[in-house]
Amino acid sequence: MAINFKNIAYLKHGNQRQRLAFSELNKYKILEKLKKYNPILTGTIPIDIDIKESDLDIICECKNNAEFLAYLQQEFSTYKNFKVYTTLQNNITATIAEFRTEHFLFEIFGQDIPTTKQNAYLHMVIEHQILQEKGVDFKQQIKELKNSGIKTEPAFAKLLGLKGDPYAALLELKDKIH
Numbered sequence: 001m002a003i004n005f006k007n008i009a010y011l012k013h014g015n016q017r018q019r020l021a022f023s024e025l026n027k028y029k030i031l032e033k034l035k036k037y038n039p040i041l042t043g044t045i046p047i048d049i050d051i052k053e054s055d056l057d058i059i060c061e062c063k064n065n066a067e068f069l070a071y072l073q074q075e076f077s078t079y080k081n082f083k084v085y086t087t088l089q090n091n092i093t094a095t096i097a098e099f100r101t102e103h104f105l106f107e108i109f110g111q112d113i114p115t116t117k118q119n120a121y122l123h124m125v126i127e128h129q130i131l132q133e134k135g136v137d138f139k140q141q142i143k144e145l146k147n148s149g150i151k152t153e154p155a156f157a158k159l160l161g162l163k164g165d166p167y168a169a170l171l172e173l174k175d176k177i178h
Contacts, residue, residue: 095110119167
Protein backbone atom coordinates (compact mmCIF):
# COMPACT_ATOMS: atom_id res chain seq x y z
CA MET A 1 0.00 0.00 0.00
CA ALA A 2 1.39 3.39 -1.01
CA ILE A 3 1.58 5.91 1.80
CA ASN A 4 2.00 9.65 1.38
CA PHE A 5 4.66 10.14 4.03
CA LYS A 6 4.54 13.92 3.48
CA ASN A 7 1.16 14.04 5.26
CA ILE A 8 0.92 12.40 8.70
CA ALA A 9 -2.80 11.61 8.28
CA TYR A 10 -1.86 7.94 7.73
CA LEU A 11 -0.81 7.74 11.39
CA LYS A 12 -4.45 8.24 12.50
CA HIS A 13 -5.26 4.77 11.16
CA GLY A 14 -2.07 3.06 12.28
CA ASN A 15 -1.08 1.03 15.31
CA GLN A 16 -1.37 2.38 18.85
CA ARG A 17 2.07 4.02 18.82
CA GLN A 18 1.43 5.65 15.44
CA ARG A 19 -1.87 7.07 16.68
CA LEU A 20 -0.11 8.35 19.81
CA ALA A 21 2.56 9.97 17.62
CA PHE A 22 -0.16 11.63 15.52
CA SER A 23 -1.81 12.94 18.68
CA GLU A 24 1.41 14.27 20.17
CA LEU A 25 2.58 15.90 16.92
CA ASN A 26 -0.75 17.73 16.74
CA LYS A 27 -1.00 18.57 20.44
CA TYR A 28 2.36 20.39 20.34
CA LYS A 29 1.92 21.63 16.74
CA ILE A 30 5.42 20.36 15.94
CA LEU A 31 5.00 20.08 12.17
CA GLU A 32 3.02 23.31 12.07
CA LYS A 33 5.91 25.15 13.76
CA LEU A 34 8.34 23.63 11.24
CA LYS A 35 6.14 24.18 8.18
CA LYS A 36 8.45 26.65 6.43
CA TYR A 37 11.18 23.97 6.50
CA ASN A 38 9.15 21.30 4.63
CA PRO A 39 9.20 18.83 7.54
CA ILE A 40 8.68 15.11 7.04
CA LEU A 41 8.35 12.54 9.82
CA THR A 42 10.82 9.75 9.03
CA GLY A 43 12.31 6.78 10.83
CA THR A 44 10.81 3.59 12.14
CA ILE A 45 7.48 4.70 13.63
CA PRO A 46 5.93 5.66 10.26
CA ILE A 47 6.74 2.21 8.81
CA ASP A 48 5.84 0.22 11.95
CA ILE A 49 9.25 -1.24 12.78
CA ASP A 50 9.84 0.86 15.86
CA ILE A 51 10.92 -0.52 19.18
CA LYS A 52 10.30 0.84 22.67
CA GLU A 53 13.24 3.28 22.51
CA SER A 54 12.43 4.63 19.02
CA ASP A 55 12.14 8.39 18.70
CA LEU A 56 10.20 10.61 16.33
CA ASP A 57 12.57 11.84 13.63
CA ILE A 58 11.60 14.91 11.67
CA ILE A 59 13.73 16.06 8.77
CA CYS A 60 13.71 19.64 7.54
CA GLU A 61 15.21 21.63 4.70
CA CYS A 62 17.09 24.64 6.04
CA LYS A 63 18.99 27.05 3.83
CA ASN A 64 20.69 28.78 6.77
CA ASN A 65 21.79 26.60 9.69
CA ALA A 66 22.39 29.51 12.09
CA GLU A 67 18.88 30.83 11.47
CA PHE A 68 17.41 27.32 11.78
CA LEU A 69 19.26 26.76 15.06
CA ALA A 70 17.95 30.05 16.44
CA TYR A 71 14.41 29.13 15.33
CA LEU A 72 14.62 25.68 16.97
CA GLN A 73 15.89 27.34 20.15
CA GLN A 74 13.01 29.83 20.06
CA GLU A 75 10.29 27.23 19.43
CA PHE A 76 11.42 24.20 21.43
CA SER A 77 13.89 25.24 24.17
CA THR A 78 11.21 25.03 26.88
CA TYR A 79 10.69 21.31 26.22
CA LYS A 80 12.22 18.72 28.52
CA ASN A 81 15.88 17.73 27.83
CA PHE A 82 16.18 20.24 24.98
CA LYS A 83 19.49 20.47 23.20
CA VAL A 84 20.47 21.81 19.81
CA TYR A 85 23.75 21.62 17.92
CA THR A 86 25.29 21.84 14.47
CA THR A 87 27.50 19.12 13.05
CA LEU A 88 28.63 17.66 9.73
CA GLN A 89 26.75 14.72 8.30
CA ASN A 90 27.96 13.26 5.01
CA ASN A 91 30.14 16.40 4.72
CA ILE A 92 27.06 18.64 4.80
CA THR A 93 26.27 20.96 7.71
CA ALA A 94 23.33 19.68 9.75
CA THR A 95 21.50 21.26 12.66
CA ILE A 96 19.85 18.90 15.12
CA ALA A 97 17.50 19.54 18.02
CA GLU A 98 16.39 16.95 20.56
CA PHE A 99 13.69 17.21 23.21
CA ARG A 100 11.04 15.20 25.02
CA THR A 101 7.29 15.39 25.28
CA GLU A 102 5.16 13.08 27.43
CA HIS A 103 5.50 10.03 25.23
CA PHE A 104 8.34 10.64 22.77
CA LEU A 105 11.87 11.78 22.26
CA PHE A 106 11.93 14.04 19.22
CA GLU A 107 14.88 14.61 16.92
CA ILE A 108 14.59 17.44 14.41
CA PHE A 109 17.24 17.33 11.71
CA GLY A 110 17.87 20.07 9.18
CA GLN A 111 20.13 20.27 6.14
CA ASP A 112 20.21 22.38 2.99
CA ILE A 113 18.76 19.50 0.96
CA PRO A 114 15.10 19.12 -0.07
CA THR A 115 13.50 16.77 2.47
CA THR A 116 12.40 14.24 -0.17
CA LYS A 117 16.06 13.95 -1.27
CA GLN A 118 17.49 13.47 2.24
CA ASN A 119 18.81 10.02 3.14
CA ALA A 120 16.41 9.57 6.08
CA TYR A 121 13.42 9.96 3.77
CA LEU A 122 14.91 7.82 1.00
CA HIS A 123 15.83 5.05 3.46
CA MET A 124 12.31 5.05 4.94
CA VAL A 125 10.62 4.85 1.52
CA ILE A 126 12.94 2.04 0.40
CA GLU A 127 12.48 0.15 3.69
CA HIS A 128 8.71 0.54 3.46
CA GLN A 129 8.73 -0.92 -0.05
CA ILE A 130 10.90 -3.85 1.07
CA LEU A 131 8.59 -4.50 4.02
CA GLN A 132 5.59 -4.53 1.66
CA GLU A 133 7.33 -7.05 -0.60
CA LYS A 134 8.82 -9.29 2.12
CA GLY A 135 5.85 -9.48 4.48
CA VAL A 136 5.16 -10.00 8.17
CA ASP A 137 7.91 -12.52 8.98
CA PHE A 138 10.58 -10.23 7.53
CA LYS A 139 9.19 -7.29 9.52
CA GLN A 140 9.33 -9.37 12.70
CA GLN A 141 12.95 -10.33 12.00
CA ILE A 142 13.84 -6.65 11.55
CA LYS A 143 12.21 -5.81 14.89
CA GLU A 144 14.06 -8.67 16.60
CA LEU A 145 17.40 -7.46 15.24
CA LYS A 146 16.57 -3.91 16.36
CA ASN A 147 15.65 -5.17 19.83
CA SER A 148 19.03 -6.91 19.99
CA GLY A 149 20.75 -3.55 19.45
CA ILE A 150 21.24 -3.47 15.69
CA LYS A 151 20.28 -0.19 13.98
CA THR A 152 17.62 -0.17 11.26
CA GLU A 153 19.71 0.05 8.08
CA PRO A 154 22.26 -2.55 9.25
CA ALA A 155 19.33 -4.86 10.14
CA PHE A 156 17.92 -4.55 6.62
CA ALA A 157 21.37 -5.07 5.10
CA LYS A 158 21.93 -8.19 7.20
CA LEU A 159 18.61 -9.81 6.25
CA LEU A 160 18.95 -8.82 2.59
CA GLY A 161 22.59 -9.96 2.40
CA LEU A 162 23.83 -6.51 1.37
CA LYS A 163 27.58 -5.94 1.52
CA GLY A 164 29.57 -2.86 2.51
CA ASP A 165 28.11 0.27 4.08
CA PRO A 166 24.48 -0.62 4.89
CA TYR A 167 23.31 3.00 4.49
CA ALA A 168 24.79 3.31 0.98
CA ALA A 169 23.77 -0.25 0.03
CA LEU A 170 20.12 0.49 0.86
CA LEU A 171 20.16 3.65 -1.26
CA GLU A 172 21.47 1.59 -4.18
CA LEU A 173 18.27 -0.48 -4.03
CA LYS A 174 16.14 2.59 -4.81
CA ASP A 175 15.95 1.86 -8.54
CA LYS A 176 15.72 -1.91 -8.12
CA ILE A 177 12.52 -2.08 -6.06
CA HIS A 178 9.05 -1.41 -7.32
